[in-house]
Amino acid sequence: MIPTETAILSLDVGTSSVRTLLFDGRARQIEGFGAQIPYRVLTTPDGGVEVDADELAGLSAESLTQIHNQMQASGIRPSAVAFCTFWHNVLGVRADGSAATPIIHLFDTRSAGAARALAQRIDARQQHSRTGCVLHPSYLPAKLLWLSETHAGAFRASARWMSFGEYFYWKLFGRWVASTSMASGTGLWNQNANDYDDGILSVLPISREQLAPAADMDQPLCSLRAEYRSRWPAFDGVPWFPALGDGACNNIGSGCITPDRFALMVGTSGAMRGVTEAPRMEIPEGLWCYRVDRKRFVLGGALSNGGEVFAWMKRTLILPPDEEIEAELASLAPGAHGLTVMPLFAGERSTKWRGDARAAITGMSLHTRPIDILRASLEAVALRFRNLYDIMVDRLGEPREVVATGGALLRSPAWTQMMADALGRPVVACLEKEASSRGAVLLALERIGAIGHIRELPAETGQVFEPVPEHRQIYEDQLRRQRRLYTKLFEES
Numbered sequence: 001m002i003p004t005e006t007a008i009l010s011l012d013v014g015t016s017s018v019r020t021l022l023f024d025g026r027a028r029q030i031e032g033f034g035a036q037i038p039y040r041v042l043t044t045p046d047g048g049v050e051v052d053a054d055e056l057a058g059l060s061a062e063s064l065t066q067i068h069n070q071m072q073a074s075g076i077r078p079s080a081v082a083f084c085t086f087w088h089n090v091l092g093v094r095a096d097g098s099a100a101t102p103i104i105h106l107f108d109t110r111s112a113g114a115a116r117a118l119a120q121r122i123d124a125r126q127q128h129s130r131t132g133c134v135l136h137p138s139y140l141p142a143k144l145l146w147l148s149e150t151h152a153g154a155f156r157a158s159a160r161w162m163s164f165g166e167y168f169y170w171k172l173f174g175r176w177v178a179s180t181s182m183a184s185g186t187g188l189w190n191q192n193a194n195d196y197d198d199g200i201l202s203v204l205p206i207s208r209e210q211l212a213p214a215a216d217m218d219q220p221l222c223s224l225r226a227e228y229r230s231r232w233p234a235f236d237g238v239p240w241f242p243a244l245g246d247g248a249c250n251n252i253g254s255g256c257i258t259p260d261r262f263a264l265m266v267g268t269s270g271a272m273r274g275v276t277e278a279p280r281m282e283i284p285e286g287l288w289c290y291r292v293d294r295k296r297f298v299l300g301g302a303l304s305n306g307g308e309v310f311a312w313m314k315r316t317l318i319l320p321p322d323e324e325i326e327a328e329l330a331s332l333a334p335g336a337h338g339l340t341v342m343p344l345f346a347g348e349r350s351t352k353w354r355g356d357a358r359a360a361i362t363g364m365s366l367h368t369r370p371i372d373i374l375r376a377s378l379e380a381v382a383l384r385f386r387n388l389y390d391i392m393v394d395r396l397g398e399p400r401e402v403v404a405t406g407g408a409l410l411r412s413p414a415w416t417q418m419m420a421d422a423l424g425r426p427v428v429a430c431l432e433k434e435a436s437s438r439g440a441v442l443l444a445l446e447r448i449g450a451i452g453h454i455r456e457l458p459a460e461t462g463q464v465f466e467p468v469p470e471h472r473q474i475y476e477d478q479l480r481r482q483r484r485l486y487t488k489l490f491e492e493s
Contacts, residue, residue, distance in 0.1 A: 090186070196211065313370075
């Protein structure tokens with residue numbers, strides 16, 4: 001299918017690959033166009049997770065070159081470029097525009113001590129109620145304080161602090177531009193004021209002048225630098241929208257654009273999110289709150305332990321091939337294993353944000369089989385989502401349905417059924433393969449006036465997993481046991 005009118009190019013810089021795709025004016029992916037380039041982050045023994053900014057920029061440019069060549073061969077010029085990238089990353093940039101630090105990744109935990117120190121300087125609860133972000137190494141306040149204390153030279157050399165998306169656009173356009181969406185996930189942004197938060201800035205060694213100007217956010221750029229204009233002539237002169245947070249785009253792309261549809265994403269990690277258009281948001285404890293754009297909030301929680309729990313079990317236990325695993329999981333009755341699992345292999349983000357929390361399994365006997373441990377662990381992840389769900393319902397109301405995205409979940413119908421049973425709500429499989437890219441495209445289509453509102457182009461969905469009424473009490477009992485175990489392990493010591 002070749003578009004004759006509107007075509008939107010998408011660039012998605014994720015945590016493990018860079019991908020470009022092409023969509024038509026109905027937000028449908030056009031087959032035969034696109035490129036995906038994998039990359040690896042640098043990890044260090046002390047919890048560091050970094051990416052070289054120029055290397056990632058080079059990969060992003062190469063992915064654009066590949067799709068540019070494909071589009072030129074077909075005579076296609078995009079109407080706009082939509083961009084999304086992973087939230088909560090930061091790098092320092094010198095006055096000449098060169099990177100002074102690597103990109104500090106959202107999974108970098110080296111600033112845990114700095115987060116604790118900040119909690120002694122500022123009212124952490126009030127700070128969360130304004131910014132929607134807890135004092136945690138995931139966010140920029142702790143990262144920036146840690147950099148100032150441990151990498152003083154690079155910190156002093158940094159004239160600006162920004163996300164990768166801003167840095168990449170500087171290289172392409174020679175101008176600094178950011179989105180409200182990315183700024184809102186920093187921990188530096190006051191969600192209801194739609195501006196930087198003076199409270200958190202007052203205890204950090206940076207100033208507003210080192211951040212993207214709030215008044216200039218969300219503006220597209222059009223005129224590429226000469227180097228890139230000659231490299232991609234078909235991409236010059238069209239609006240390139242600033243990078244958006246991939247989690248917000250995932251909600252939009254999967255059709256979860258109103259409070260009555262929660263997005264349930266399970267990849268390596270996991271998240272549950274709801275989007276609402278409202279003038280302001282009261283932010284509950286246990287959840288985070290960011291923005292899609294100036295008029296839309298995204299409220300939710302994140303789990304460090306999603307599909308990685310399934311992957312760990314497959315690596316560690318003696319399990320049959322995938323097809324047999326799925327059949328056995330589906331044949332087992334919920335809770336019949338008699339186990340209680342705390343699936344915190346990678347620590348905890350939502351709801352208590354305890355990075356020191358770890359996994360535990362209780363109730364095993366000589367009769368326990370590997371498949372029992374797997375089933376119990378997958379049910380346990382579903383129960384961790386239930387904790388998020390309960391808080392979100394209290395703030396946004398009961399959803400009509402929950403929409404499942406992410407390969408780790410959609411590859412296992414048995415696990416998806418566990419989610420429906422644990423939540424007590426229908427879970428609908430999303431058939432949009434690249435929901436984040438599609439979400440960025442929908443927002444670009446709205447911005448250029450090709451559609452009046454993103455609701456005009458609903459997402460394609462598939463199988464509906466209805467909760468089994470007979471399973472409700474079983475999951476309620478398991479939830480109580482899991483919460484008691486959490487208290488004993490992490491709150492009574």
